[in-house]
Structure formats: structure tokens, C-alpha cells
Amino acid sequence: MVEPHRTKGATMKLTARQTQTRTLTDLFKALGNRHAVTLTYMDEKGETTVRTVELHEIRTTDGGGIELIVMCRLRQAERKLSLEGVSAYTLHRIGYVLTRPEPTTYERPEPQPADDAQALYFYELARDKDDADYRPRVRLTQTQTDLAA
Numbered sequence: 001m002v003e004p005h006r007t008k009g010a011t012m013k014l015t016a017r018q019t020q021t022r023t024l025t026d027l028f029k030a031l032g033n034r035h036a037v038t039l040t041y042m043d044e045k046g047e048t049t050v051r052t053v054e055l056h057e058i059r060t061t062d063g064g065g066i067e068l069i070v071m072c073r074l075r076q077a078e079r080k081l082s083l084e085g086v087s088a089y090t091l092h093r094i095g096y097v098l099t100r101p102e103p104t105t106y107e108r109p110e111p112q113p114a115d116d117a118q119a120l121y122f123y124e125l126a127r128d129k130d131d132a133d134y135r136p137r138v139r140l141t142q143t144q145t146d147l148a149a
Contacts, residue, residue: 012040012090020066023083024058026091027068031055034096036073040088041081048087053079054096071098 015023030037038052056078057069066083076098113119 012038012088014088015086020083023086023089024066026089027055027058030091031058036092036094036096038090038092039070039081039086042085042087052092053081054098054100056100058083071096071100073098 013023013026027037029035034054036052036054038050040048040050043049052073053068053070054073055068055070059067059069061067068081068083068086070079070081071077072079078101113123
């Protein structure tokens with residue numbers, strides 16, 4: 001197991017030794033301050049890789065996982081990494097130097113209805129993939145606490 005080390009104010013943090021909330025808090029701070037992060041993660045081939053990256057987005061996947069959208073300084077290309085694959089990270093004070101490419105696939109959404117409340121309601125439901133098809137399967141009562149979110 002790799003032990004944490006200190007290098008001029010930066011400390012490697014092991015994700016196994018802290019909560020996922022703490023890891024995300026640190027990564028969001030780096031994203032907000034536009035500071036580079038060095039990640040130790042398991043790549044697609046199952047090999048441990050260390051890369052210094054510039055975070056641009058942290059999002060959830062349809063399956064509920066957390067995905068990091070980064071610019072890799074070694075490849076100088078955009079990459080998608082799973083937070084589950086990150087085993088350690090080091091926060092730096094180094095600012096961003098890479099320019100993120102513009103997205104190439106953009107679908108303009110339909111214009112929002114302005115005059116019909118029910119149409120607006122269905123418009124917003126359709127924009128949210130998770131809730132668009134939600135219909136309760138069974139009638140819930142207040143005593144069914146095991147089904148609470």
C-alpha cells in the first residue's frame with residue numbers, strides 16, 4: 001500500500017482512508033479554484049496509472065456512479081474517469097494550462113412553453129431523464145418507512 005507523502009505543501013490522500021464525500025469535497029475545491037490534481041487510478045486495462053489532470057466537470061452517470069471529466073496533461077486530451085477507480089490524489093496550487101475542446105455534439109433543446117402550466121410541467125419532466133418516466137408502482141402509506149428515500 002502506498003503511504004501518503006508530503007511535497008512542498010501537497011499531501012497525497014488515499015481514498016480508502018476517507019469518505020467519498022471528503023474526496024468529492026476536495027475535488028470540487030480544486031475544480032472551483034482551477035487547480036491541477038494528480039490522480040492515481042485504475043485504467044481500463046486494470047493497470048495503475050498516475051496522471052496530473054485539470055478537472056472540468058464532476059457528474060453522475062445513469063447508473064449512479066460518479067464520473068470525472070478531465071483534461072490529461074500527458075495526453076493533452078479530454079478523458080472520462082470513474083471516481084471508483086481513483087485510489088489516491090494530490091491537490092496542487094498549479095493553475096490550468098490546457099484549453100478544453102468545445103463539445104462537438106450539441107442538441108438545441110425545444111423552446112420552453114411560456115403560456116401553459118401543464119405543458120411547462122411536462123417539459124421539465126422530459127428534461128430530467130431520471131424522473132421523466134417515474135410513476136409509482138404501488139400506493140404508499142405513511143407507515144411504510146422501509147421504502148423511504
